[in-house]
Every structure is written in structure tokens, then in C-alpha cells.
Amino acid sequence: MENQFDLSLTVNGVSYQREVDPRRLLSDFLRHDLGLTGTHVGCEHGVCGACTVLLDGAPVRSCLIFAPQAHEHEITTVEGLGTIDDMHPLQEAFREAHALQCGFCTPGFLTTLLPWLEEHPQPSEEEIREAISGNLCRCTGYQHIIDAVKLAAEKMAAG
């Protein structure tokens, strides 16, 4: 096809070269071209936060970004955080505190919280609420997520 964009980027430490339609959303590229379906799409208009990924370490909404905008950047998705046998302490804390029910919003919370926790190693409840106020969850009422963040902070501090 004409008008294709030669995209090269790194996702979870792996580099990719792909031709993409210039209007392809980063969320669609990650999910459907690379098969990294852990990133979820809940609204496609930048509100719910389910599609959050890290771009050079900072959380961004992949539904609001075209794939070419990630050219020569580094992306981290939920698949890059840990594996079933070797979960990140944040993921473990989410499990221990029952911070997910349907789990659809969860990847967005994890990617939002990961860099934030590094900057806020001892967060208060108020700070946590603020930090996740841009991510919507319809199942949990957020309470167990807040418990999980506190637990994760403890786990991460303990190394």
C-alpha cells in the first residue's frame, strides 16, 4: 500500500521494524500487529486509562497516539512488567489484595503506577487516590487497588 510509514521502535526490550498505515493507533498496533493484547481499549477517547503504556518510561494513552508517533521510542506494555512465574511486586500485590475483578482495567493501572511508585516510595492514601484518578475501574470501587499500592510500596522497599 502507498503512504505507509516505516516504523521502528522497541517494545518491552524487543526492537521491531514494521510498515504501518500512518493513521494506525498505537493501541491497535500493539494489540493487533504485535499481538500484545494485554493493553486494553475501553473508550478510545483518552478517558478510561485502560490503554496506558509507558513511552520512554512515562505513562501515555495508546488510544490517543498514532503508531508513527512512537517511532524510535521505547514502549513498555503490561507484558513487559513480569511473567506468570516471575511477577513484578506490583503485580503480586494486586493479586494479594484482590485489586482486580474482571481485570480489564488492570493493565492500565499497573503501567500508570509503575513509574509513579518509583517516585513515591511511601505514598499516602490521599496521594494514591490522586495518582489513579485518571484510570477508571467499574468493578472494584478502587479500595483494594489502593490496598495493593500500599502493599506494593512495602514490597518494593523491602527489595
Add this chain to the structure above:
Amino acid sequence: MKHKIIGKRVKRVEDPRLLTGGALFVDDVNLPNMLHAAFLRSDYAHARIKNIDTSQAKTIPGVVGVYTAEDMGDAWEPGPPLVSPPPTLENVIFNSRRQVPLVKDKVKHAGEIIAVVVAENRYIAEDAVEEISLEYEPLPAVVDLEKCLEPDSPLVHEDLDSNLAAHLIQQKGDYQKALATADLVIKKRFHLDRGAAAAMENRGLVVDWNEKDQHLMVWDATQSPIPIRNGMASRLGLRTHQVRVVAPFVGGGFGPKIMMFYAEEMVLPWLTRQLKRPVKWIEDRRENFYATTQEREQIHEVEMALSREGRILGIKQKIIHDTGAYDPYGLTTPLNTQSHSMGAYDVENYYSELTVVFTNKTIVTPVRGAGRPQGIFIVERMLDFAARELDLDPREIRRLNFIPPEAFPYNHEIIDQAFTDLVFDSGNYLPAYNKALEKIGYDKFIQEEQPRLRAEGKHVGIGVVPFIETTGVGPYEGARVAIEPSGKISAATGVGTQGQSHMTSFAQIIAEVLGVEVEDVSMVTGDTAEIHWGTGTFASRGAVVAGNAVNAAALDVRQKVLALASKVLKTPEDELELEGGQVRAADIPEQSISLGELAILANPFRGAVEPGTEPGLESTKYFGPAYGATAFGVHGMILEVDPETMMIKIHKYVTVEDCGTMLNPLVVEGQIHGGVSMGLGNCYYEKLHFDESGQLLNASLADYLIPSASEMPHIEVIHENTPAPNNALGTKGVGEAGAIPVPAAFMQALENALPEYNLEITETPLSPNRLYELLQKKERNK
């Protein structure tokens, strides 16, 4: 019985996959050669279609086809009536009008589907939708619940002579008599508005017809895979074994994902059979706001007759319930409202007239709570107003009217949503109510904190509201439990799972009964290849109906294990115990055999299975209750309102829940937290604004506000346990409980925070704007 695993805060087995991005949701299904569908939806709520021209759209490269109702030919037929016939009451009117796959002549709500494009990818499909040209003749829209019944109202369904969808009267005792003896009669009008379920995952569907295999494979984000399989097979003229429906991980349901059949669920299977290629459609958020079912709009005229002491003598109620453009889900929601309008109280005389109307709005089916929040709102608000009139403490009037523990089973002599008698199986309300008052610190708040804070100029108020929830209704669910040669357990049930932790809590039941670890149980939910019969996940019934089926099947397998092990170990059955995946003689641990070895012995490759016995250590059992299990709870909150900005902060939130035996308290608490967040949405944030032409004005998550972490309080959950007497596990449902009493408690607290305004709030949801209006009105009237 003392449990080892049931009732424990077990970590969920489904989590590792969900946490690492490895769980399969519908939109994660990508098949070779797959096509993508996009729909042309009506911009108008009510309009006649004059002409559709798809020729331009068909020329776009990558478009495979564009279809309208006409193209479907004989395959075009409305969806099946889901919950009908109407109840076996006398003089019931019920006009069944069901949604259609593609609109033929007249559009009946904004967002209804007129045409579908199938293309090589979704971008192209959406481009092509823009190229379809359409001529409409807009018609005046039917929006208002009362005006729609006036004789000159436009008609949603022109083959009917009015917009009446249903009418029925339910009564017990004699309300007129009660009225004659009453010391006080209160009359109020209530208006409860619409909200969205807004699951974070929108709906979606992947269908794949395999011509050689003559088999249809479907992944559907549904709460009800087995009925979907049955319906798809019958619509396509296939046998049920030719269709397999999988509801994989589903990102929240809350009711609308049990609506059947959505138009898309009728169109896509037809498309894949035409095209012999897989087709995918994933709803976007805008479509979700227009096309996914909604709930809660009702108008009530209520009368409550009371004695001087505050005893309820009778309740009379006229309900107008909005069903939207069609009524496929029958009367489930308004029947729930009728069942809950007497709350937790002993009411001898009840007269409830229900009128259901068609409007040019999105179809109404149950949303978490399903008509119950409206009923509880009515009765609790009326008691608040009555207490004020009678100068009673709001707590005393409730205590005076509770159904006493010795009155159970308590028969309300009307029918409930399952068309069976509304019988409350069990309950012990007063201690739970008192506990909630104690935990929220009612006395101290009223006597010390509120006066102190008011003196500081703060507007703080308290609200405490009890409620019942009818749960765990029939008809039935089933479960299959089998021991594999590896000694691990495979199990399946027909209910789908949308976050309720079934894979863990049902595994806990099996682990308890068979003496294995929770991790040894692999629980499949929502795959029609694994179990043939079932209905779905709705009405807070999973833990009751499916849970007890799982329990029954596991017990039957245990019996088979004991019988076989008794022979092998030459030990009487009652001396055997199951533990750690082994069966052993109680006193002689070395005399044991593993479940895996027994499973192999039970399925011999040679020799003979004894006549009258079955191979394998497997059982399928069903559970169908005669009537449901009624849960009870109390929610209390202390909130502060800023009368300048109308912003509200909830300082304390306490719930006491009695859902009988809990399978997993962690899961129960999570369900309550989530329910409360939806309930608070219904109080102050979430309202679907339809204008007079039937247009939804806030169809995005930026404009329709669901609570975020900033609005949510910390919620304390306290458990009481009155086990359900009519099921072996003693479970009652809790999935919807969290949402039900919140508006009633919130409005009580808000009025308490603003005593100088003497508010009587009879509507939901409010908003900062709406509260401002109410206060202004009071100011003017002062």
C-alpha cells in the same frame, strides 16, 4: 460443618493471567482471514427511512460487502422474547415488541442499526460507513414517560394503539381498608432517571463459520453463553452441537451483557455464513452508550398509610417504567421494583400498579440492582418523610416495622421476577441494623460531632438505610466435576464470569469436598463445549445456584471416590477420608490411594465396567431453587456538602452485609465496594441526558461521569451470617447488593446535612447543578 477452604480469603487463581496480559478477551481473538464489521447507526431517535444508497461505500478498496435489512431476506427476523410469557397473574397486558437485526423502515431509537459494512480491517469498514447515504424523515420522538400515554402522542410501534408495553396490578391484603384506619397518609411523587452500566470492556463478538466442518465458532462478551448458543443455532437452522459459544474473560457485565439477542448477535452469525470467513465486531464506547441496554427510569406515585406510632399499615404505588424502544426482557426489572418497594418491612397491605411504556430510547434491561434500587429508594424515603411527620427517630420507625426473625419464611403473596412467590427465606434484621448504627457511630455523630461541625460552619449529615435483596433465583444451573488421571480436577458450569471470581470460589467448594488444593481445580465457565445446560450470570445468583450445583456434583464425585476406594483398600467407606489428593483409611495413613489412581481404575481400558455403574469419577448435577435466597444489609454514610460549590465529600462509609455463608470474604468485599461505586454514581454523578428529540447528550466517558478514586470513600464491610435454609451451602447472592441502598442512604444524609432547607429529595440522580436548583427553590420559597 466446619469448613477448611470455603469461607477463606483465598487468592484468585485467575489473576496471574490477567495481571500479565495473558488472559483472552474477545477483542484478543485474531483469526487468519478475519474480516471486520462496522455499523451504520441511526442519528435520529425516531425517523422513517426513505432511501439507503450503499453503492458508493461498496466501491472502497478493502470493502467486502455492505448489507441492509433487505439483503438478509428470510434470515431477517426480530430477536426472541427472552423472559416471556408474562407472569401468570390475571388481567396482565403485555405487548411483546422485539429488537430487529437491521432496521427495515422506521428507526425507533438513536443508535439502532441500519446497515453493516464488512471490510478487510476496521479502519476501512468505518470509512465505508461514512459513505453510505441515507434519507430520513424525522418523526417527533416519544421521550416523556407520562406524555407518551396521552392520546395524541406519537407511537413508537404504530401497530399498537398506544405506547403501553405492559400493565399489571399486584396486591396483598386490602390497601383501602388500611387507609381507612390510618392516622397518617403520606403521598409523594418520585422520578428516578437513567444510567449506564458502563462496563470497562464494551461488547464484542467474533464469529467463524467453517463450511467444511459445518460448524460455527463464536466468542462473545456475554453473560449468558448457553442461551446464546441455543438461539444462534435455532436462528441459523443448525443443531446445537454445530455451534460453540465461548464467553472468555469478560471485562465486566453488570446486566446488559445478558440481553439477548443484540442486533449485532443476530447480524454477525448470518454474515459469517454468507461470507464463509471469520468476522469480528468490537463495540466502541460511543456505540456502547447508544446501543447497550440501560436502566432505572421510573416515575412513582406513592402513598403510605401509617399508624400514629409509625407502623406501616399499607403502601400504594403507581409505577411507570420506561422499557425503551423494545421490551425483550419482559417485566424482570419492574417486577423487582415491586418486590423491593416494601423493603425489609412487614407490610400487610400493598397495592402496586405497574405501567410499562415504550419510548424512543435505548432498550432497558437489568443493570446491577435491576429495579431493586428504585424500590428500596421509595420505601426508605417514605419512611424518612413519615418519621419527620410523626416526629419519630428515623431509626425507631425502621425498628418498629422490620420483619421479625420468627416470621421467616415470610410470604409476600405477590410474585417476583422469576414468576414464583415472593418469599423471603430467612433473615435477622435488627441486630445487623443496630451493628451498622454502632459502627458508623450514629449516637456520637448526632450528639457531639454534628453540632460541633455545624458550629464550625460545616454541613455534615448522616444516613443509614437497611435493605433486602432477593437473590439466587431459578430456574437452575448445572455443573460438571471430573477427576482426571493426573489427580487434578476439571470442572465446568454454564454461567459466564465477568469478574466475580467464579474460577476461584467454585474451586474452593470442590477443593473442600474432594480434599484437594484450590490450584488443583481447573474451573471452566462460559464455554458451551464443556456443559450443555444452563442459563447465565444474573440476579446475584452465581454463588447460590451455580455454587450449589458445583457442590452437588462434587459431593457425588466424592461418593464415587469413596465407593471405589472402599473396594480397593478393603475398608468401609465411613472409615475413609479425602485429603491432599489421597483417599486413606482414617487410622492407617499408609493404607491409601491417590485420586489419580482411582480415576484410572474407574476408566479401565479392558475388562468390564460393572452393569449399572458409569465409567470415570465424574458427575453432572443441577440445582434449581423453589424460590430465592433473600440477603439483607445496611449502608451508612457520613457526608459533607459545601453549599457554595455543591461538592460532596463522604467522610465515612460502613456496610453490614448478610449474604449467608460466604465462599470467599475477599470476593464478597470486592463485590460490595464495586456496587457502592455504581450506587454513588446513581446518586450524584451518572445521568444519561436525553433531550426532547431522544438524543443522548453525554455519550462519552468524558461527559458521563463514573466515579473515580477521588470520589470514592473508604468502605468498611462487616459480615453477618444468616445462612440460607434452602440450599446446602447456605449461600445468598451479593453481586448487586452494594448498589441497591446507596441512593436512599445518600439522600437521607444529604437532607440531614442541610436541615435549614428542609429538603425532601424524591429523585435520582442529583448533580451539583441539580442540588443547587433544589436549594434555590427552597430559598425562594422561604
